[in-house]
Amino acid sequence: MALPEQAPAAARPAPLALRRATLADREGALGRLLMAPAFLYVILLVGIPFVLAILLSFSGARSGSLAFSWVGLYHFATIIRDDQFQRTLVNTLIFTVVSQILVMILATTAANVLEAAFVGKRAVRMVLLLPWAVPVSLATMAWAWIFDSTFSVINWTLRAGGLMKGWIYWLGDTELAMAAIIIIHVWRMFPFATVVLLAGLTAIPTEIREAAVIDGASFWRRLFQVNLPLLLPVVAVAVLFGVVFTSTDLSVVYLLTRGGPYNSTHVLSSLAFQRGILGGDLGQGAAIALFLLPALVLVAIGLLRLARRSEVGG
Amino acid sequence: MAYVETKDLRKAFGDVVAVDGVSLSVGEGELLVLLGPSGCGKTTLMRMIAGLETPTSGEIWIAGERVDVDVPPRARGIAMVFQSYALYPHKTAYKNIAFPLEAMATPPAQVRERVAIGARRFGIERLLSRFPRQLSGGERQRVALARAVVRDPKVFLFDEPLSNLDAQLRALARYELREFQRQIGTTTIYVTHDQVEAMGLGDRIAVMDKGKVRQVGTPQDVYDYPTDTFVATFLGSPPMNLVEHDEQTLYGFRPEHLLPRAAFAQEEDVVIYHLRVRQVEHLGADRLIYGHLKEETRADQPVIAALPVTIPTPVAEDQVYEFAVPARAMRYFDRTTGLRRLDGAA
């Protein structure tokens, strides 16, 4: 597709070979061609496993054997009745919703604070990014150490501050373990949400905010009636990001508790991993994993619609 | 002989028709201005001639060769100057000007020579090593012009190149542009929405509205003898006064022709109007009188009169004066179609 390199004597009309339009000129075809490799790669490498997963969920396949026996809806029926699975479903929901709420509260506060200029602002922003920048597995291990049953530094600090008398076994008690998982999620995600909201805030044209000030609106009124509505598309995106990453997370749960104590802190992806890959029941694992997808798609569509509809000026 | 020609050119974007059957011819060496309000299709028309848009139907001919099918922009022998000048920000002025030459694999010695000639023509030799961000608006424009000129194109296309300049600079820039085009003699098509610019620059003006060409003619033609009410009111600032006289006719007269009766000789053939003055604007060289006509055909039609400083007749607000329009300056338009009647009032 390179242009034939012919040098005309004078800088006059190009020689005949250059004059015909080539593929490199046809915009419609060029566009499709440029997009094709990326599109195909992702569709194939996500699509095929996806289809395979669906097929597996209807099969009695086990890892190590190549047999593919059709079992219909057996797995789905089984897991729905399974107490542990129901618990897992609830956990996934709780972790996602609670952490997102906390993240949004923290991030909104932080974004509004950081908007003002002050000494050390750049440093603060840099520090704020650390929890998100660090690989999730490493961060989880650090927190595992922080929550350690003998040496927990949080416990020591709480006792030193007089806020705690006895001793908490964070990872040995179901409720506490759930709290610990939520704490880690919130700690990881709120900085990212803050930076996004901050950027969204600065994207609101200054004239609009100045108009609100001149119109005499108080801080709270301005926050709820001007800033937040205009921030809605950005908030929707940040929430979507957070929901996807928290609900599909396996790392934090697996590394912190392995789903314990007694399988009470599992989420869908960690349970799928435990039963499907560790336990060898590929069919059941696939069925569990697929459970998440419809909900995720619905949430994604909902939030994207929200982001589109509330966009100012299209 | 037509150097650039379009034959019934049409461009539709889905349901929207941007250019609706335009047939134009531009003579060799001529400077034709495409004038019209935004959205009239002038830019789309130019982009089709350039090859940046494909026509939905119709033909485009440049220098006797049909180009709308399969001849890409680079092969049409055109040079274009965009409103933003489209200078390559990561290249020096020299490299910008040399760019089209290098695209054609011109030998380096020739490139240097031609860039030097182009730079000298526009007086920018000392700016050649600078980057666009280090240049002022006027300097960038010159670099863009030098780049356009350097490969001897058949046709120049200008897309509102003066609108980014300060108002004060524009008149001077216009003059220089005209001089340059006269010297170099290349056929030029120039797009603008500014009718003062169009009148000042063009050999001929094509006035466009809603995708169609309303009138093509010399500046004087389109100004003095507009084919319809659109052209009549688009050209001239303030626009031509249009007054209803009866069910079928609009009388049109330009503000500079609406003067106190006393400014005309007694025996001159004039149409009398009685003007109640609302506001007077003192603009230095002119006075603009805003008022209403008290005539019997339809009450209270607003008109504007432009009195040059050479007519010092005192005019006060809320007074009624006897004004007149010479018959030779009066134009008649059909009320329904807006077209000018060539035979006078019905």
Place this chain on the structure above:
Amino acid sequence: MRPRRVVVILKRIALYATAGFFTLLSIFPFYWMLVTAFKEDNDLYVAGTVRDHIPWIFNEPPTLEHYQYLLGDTAYLVWVRNTLLVGAAVVVITLLLAVPAGYALARLTGRIPPTLLFIPFSRVVSVLGLQNSLWALVLVYPTFTIPFCTWLLMGFFRSIPRDIEEQAMIDGYSRLAAIRIVVLPLAMSGVLTAAFFSFALVMQDFVYALTFISSVGKMTVSLGIPVALFRDVFNWGAMMAAALITSVPIAIVYNLFIDRFIAGLTTGAVKG
């Protein structure tokens, strides 16, 4: 009515206090990592019930023994090498595919809602064990780096004015050549950002590595450190040492690129 001056000062104090709070919140686990990595074992393993031993400070002088252990007696360096190899390969694949796709979406078509691109749908699907191979990772990682980087690059390409490309086409190039000669140089910072984020996303992954890799010699840092650092005795000091020296470089480089990323994100979200 309090004088304005006092109100302003109070607001300032509240501002700094809140900023301080958030800073502390984000950073204390890293501080803890730092301290653990350099503490003597007997300074480290003191039960939290012991009152007068303050865990937050160095009660004994700091030591390098954990780092020595890490670099000498574990497979850490092997994992670093693996991670760099996989990362580099993924960056190359991603850029090759995402740059043209990003351009196409920015200029030539426009029907995909851009935010859709960075949702990692591939995470939802349980992967099906191609056994123990780094190449499996190289193959799979682009499924989320490509959409993400395409979206990122789309924003960068959009910010380059169309005029310049069209001028290049008039000046003598086909559209493809115009992209190569004029657009790409201007989009370089975008390409670099995409490269960095591809690598960062690869470093983050734990799940795929856990599923695909079982032998210690083939692990990446994100997998190896939590799962295979020790054979017998658990060594928090060494683990935190590993976590620290792996995290810090990434965090530093993140800061260099975060502005561009956020710019792309908000243009995409706020203006669609």
